[in-house]
Amino acid sequence: MWLSVKIKQQSKSDCGAASLASIAAHYGMRVPLSKIRLYSGTDSGGATLKGLVEAARRFGFLADGFKGERESLDKIPKPAIIHLKKDDGYLHYVVLTKSSASYFHIMDPLDGEIQRVPRESLLREWTGYLILLSPSVESKKLNFKEETQISLIQWIKGLLAKRWIVLSGGILLSVLHLVSSLAVAIFIKYLLDDIIPSGGGDQLAKVSILMALILLLSIVISITRSVININISIDTDRELITNYLRHLFRIPLPFFNTIKTGELTSRISDIYRIRNLIAETLPEAVVAVVTLLASLALLFLTESKLALLCLAFIPLYLTIYIIHDRLNKPLMKCSMERASRFQSVVIESLRSVSTIKNFSNERFAMARTSLKLEELNNTLSQTGKVSIYAGAAAEMVSKFIMLVILSSGGGAVIAGVLTIGELVSFYTIAALFTAPLQQIAFAISSVREGSVAATRYLDIMALEEECSGSGVRVRADxxxxxxxxxxxxxxxxxxxxxxxxxxxxxxxxxxxxxxxxxxxxxxxxxxxxxxxxxxxxxxxxxxxxxxxxxxxxxxxxxxxxxxxxxxxxxxxxxxxxxxxxxxxxxxxxxxxxxxxxxxxxxxxxxxxxxxxxxxxxxxxxxxxxxxxxxxxxxxxxxxxxxxxxxxxxxxxxxxxxxxxxxxxxxxxxxxxxxxxxxxxxxxxxxxxx
Structure with missing residues (x-):
């Protein structure tokens, strides 16, 4: 049976929780990893077979652990969780989805992907332990919403809805700022084609004064828009951080034994990514789309053939984005996880500084911290290089567009199809066309980064809070x-x-x-x-x-x-x-x-x-x-x-x-x-x- 949902683990100890979450989602029940960690007793050392079975039963599944033989993996119902001991001694849970004569198909939560593994390779790593589970009548009776993590899209919509008036105002100001930019292109055309040839000095003065007023207005608009963005950012940070900290103080105490402090503090960094998504990326993407459509319309009004040439470059932008996204997606998740691990090691080392000094373990502590930092830096370096190469490729496409416009437009001017003013105006508007194309392409990566951060944030927020009432004291007799x-x-x-x-x-x-x-x-x-x-x-x-x-x-x-x-x-x-x-x-x-x-x-x-x-x-x-x-x-x-x-x-x-x-x-x-x-x-x- 193919697994319909694949869930990637968030930390090294989460493989069992992610495996159980994947199978639960396969049967229509999306359960936060944080809740599985709590119910299974997952700690920094991982989860036991018994703990995963108990957690599965709490969600209403029929579940049990077994010790099997080599041929068991072909006979058992799938999907099933199997326990592995990797060559480096690392204990690991994966989901077995299918078996054939030569291969086993597994969902490895390490990368959240289906892999085809040679039979002997998997059998060599398998410890013989496995978990079989299937939905029961009770699990089907469970209220789907009670055990389902809040929809990411619905949650983001809720954040946007609270700020839609301010966001709309910011977008409107951005559009007005765009109009001022387009006015410059129109002014250039009017200047070159009408005013200079006619020698109208008075007309030039009037138009220049008008343009000066438009430019001053655009500066005021830009400042106002920036202030609005700052207010949205501060408001979003305040709401998310306050809600997160309030929620942490209301979560049952045992949860804090299942997760490192660095894992919890790293969610603050995730909040900043969510804020960037809400306050910057999404509004800028809307403005970019409006800019793209407006500039495209003006390009066609100015010269349709040159506009079609510009459109021909869009597939190149899409290709660059697709390649960038595929390379960047795993690196982005990895960088978040490694940043969280690095924070955990630093916090743990600082808390144990007296022990480190008493036992002269400074070198060991520094080596341990440096190793995590090196892992993080390597991932950040790879992520940065991918973005640099993608940005360079997009810039090269933009420059080629401009080159094509100038060469083709120059020919059109020579042929008398275009005026010099129209060519310069077209060139100016084309710059407005290429910028939003790049912005939209790379905004999708920012949306993905914000979505990953929001998923990690909601994973904690999905935990049930302690019931609290009036707080009236009870005297114990x-x-x-x-x-x-x-x-x-x-x-x-x-x-x-x-x-x-x-x-x-x-x-x-x-x-x-x-x-x-x-x-x-x-x-x-x-x-x-x-x-x-x-x-x-x-x-x-x-x-x-x-x-x-x-x-x-x-x-x-x-x-x-x-x-x-x-x-x-x-x-x-x-x-x-x-x-x-x-x-x-x-x-x-x-x-x-x-x-x-x-x-x-x-x-x-x-x-x-x-x-x-x-x-x-x-x-x-x-x-x-x-x-x-x-x-x-x-x-x-x-x-x-x-x-x-x-x-x-x-x-x-x-x-x-x-x-x-x-x-x-x-x-x-x-x-x-x-x-x-x-x-x-x-x-x-x-x-x-």
Whole structure:
């Protein structure tokens, strides 16, 4: 069976997601890669077979993974996903579409194209694992629009519709500017054929004044048009970037474990490409078409035979465009991907700069970064060269047109068919004819670039946001966890049948080996993830029936990584605290947690910037600030995830006193810790295995 839709992977780890997306689209369901990544548990290392099967089932497909023999690939229903191990050791998923006596036909998401591969070559790389899937009754019942990424064309139309008045004004001004350019050509003809031969000095003065006014008006029009374009660009950037960032903050937390930060920040560059498409490329293309038609009409009115000669060069422009587009299309996609990878490596290296220096890995880090930069530069160089060659070819065609016009027109003047004024006018108008031809040809490449950028942008925007309601806080009087089990998508079960209760003023200590799921359980309690089975009830009601924003307003967590966020340390503690007693709460915390001792050692006290993520503070100080941040919100339920792991004994005792005070106030407290001191204040201890 031939695959009707071919989808290219966006990053090295996306081959499994792209393969599944291609088969889903083949059956009429277009699913964003970002959603498949989330459901399959795809991370920087890729997706597991189990994860892809689980994702396919979530979309309503009948799917299962198998281990097959060599002859299996001929017998299985197609299309199917097969797992390969390339000669360089790289693990890769492709879609098997057809088999024959000598060849297999596969859709390789690496380039998004159907390839014919010799049987022995594919069988040598095949690991024996495959995924079979077909649409079920449930998948056919799914609302097509719910699981379908928004139409790219509809989305772009929506952006244009919001700005159609301003865009129309800009296009109208461009047309008026064109009229002024055509007026120059008419003026030249009138000057050479009528005014100079007749010796009309007064007439020349009048026409010159009129032309001066037209030229001044054209300058005003040009400035106004440029200002309009700037406003459209700023408005488009503001809307897209604001919507993107707002959407990122509303996406469920697990998604951020499936994608690198550089991949997310690279979407900002994509937004600039979309802006160029909306504010520049499309309006300029409309103006170019109008210019082309107007100049062509004037050319035919002036001299039809020369106009036909100009038309004869259009196929050459089309040929240049087609060749340029075919060469540029894969290079353009590759450059976007490599730019994203380069950003990811730079961000990762800068975040790990202390580790790099501690282990004298500067050369390794630089070599790794330089390799990604070299890959990006090579692609950009190839893209640039293709554009240069195409531009040179188009320029050569334009010059040949002018040469033909001058030589043929000169002959027409000698024969008395044309006047000198008509020839010069024709030459001037022909320049207006060739420029929009080039503009239209290369605008299509810009449209493609903008479309690729928009597809990447919409891939993130298609992710479902967390449901949010009024944000009303819920006071937790008791928390009951019953038979809770969880596994990450595509992974083995992390923990199962966890049960415990926490009442008001009670402290529960949760212990267990590293990797047993303690922090994952904390994330579930924060409503960032849902368990596979089991219940979590607060005041007799499931927390998943509550508004996530309201629940998180009632719960505070001190995570393993404090992640301090704010312009000052005070802001790190109090940002988001809504209380009439703001100052009193802050001063009480500073006294209770002895934070002033930390502030005294800083250049600007509590107004000091903490550094990125709190890097100017020690780890123990970061944890004390993070504890203050959690307590400042007056939570009814407090989760401490290794909250004192980097503190000295003195600091730990300060935190213990604060915990006991919260206990007396009736706060529910869950402590996740390896430290034996935590046992001294816990009312109950649970060991996770």
């Amino acid at each position: 008791n928390l009951v966890v019953s038979n809770l089990s969880y596994s990450y998508p595509g992974r083995e079960r992390l923990f199962e049948n966890i049960s415990f209760k926490i009442g008001r003023g009670k402290i529960l200590l949760l212990r267990g080996e590293s990797g047993c799921g303690k922090s994952t359980l904390a994330a579930i309690l924060m409503m960032h993830m849902r368990p596979e089975c089991g219940k979590i009830e607060v005041n007799g009601k499931s927390i998943f029936d509550l508004d996530p924003v309201g629940w998180r307003g009632s719960v505070s967590i001190v995570p393993q990584n404090p992640d301090l966020f704010g312009n000052t340390i005070k802001e790190c503690i109090m940002d988001g605290v809504e209380s009439n007693d703001y100052r009193e709460i802050y001063e009480e915390l500073c006294m209770e947690l002895e934070l002033n001792r930390i502030f005294e050692s800083l250049p600007n006290g509590d107004a000091t910037h903490p550094g990125e993520g709190g890097s100017l503070l020690s780890r123990g100080e970061q944890q004390r600030i993070a504890f203050a941040r959690a307590v400042a919100r007056k939570p009814s339920f407090l989760i401490l995830d290794e909250a004192t792991s980097s503190m000295d004994i003195r600091s730990e005792k300060i935190i213990e006193r604060a915990i006991m005070k919260l206990k007396k106030e009736g706060t529910l407290i869950l402590i996740i810790s390896h430290k034996s001191r935590s046992c001294l204040i816990a009312d109950e201890i649970i060991d996770m295995r």
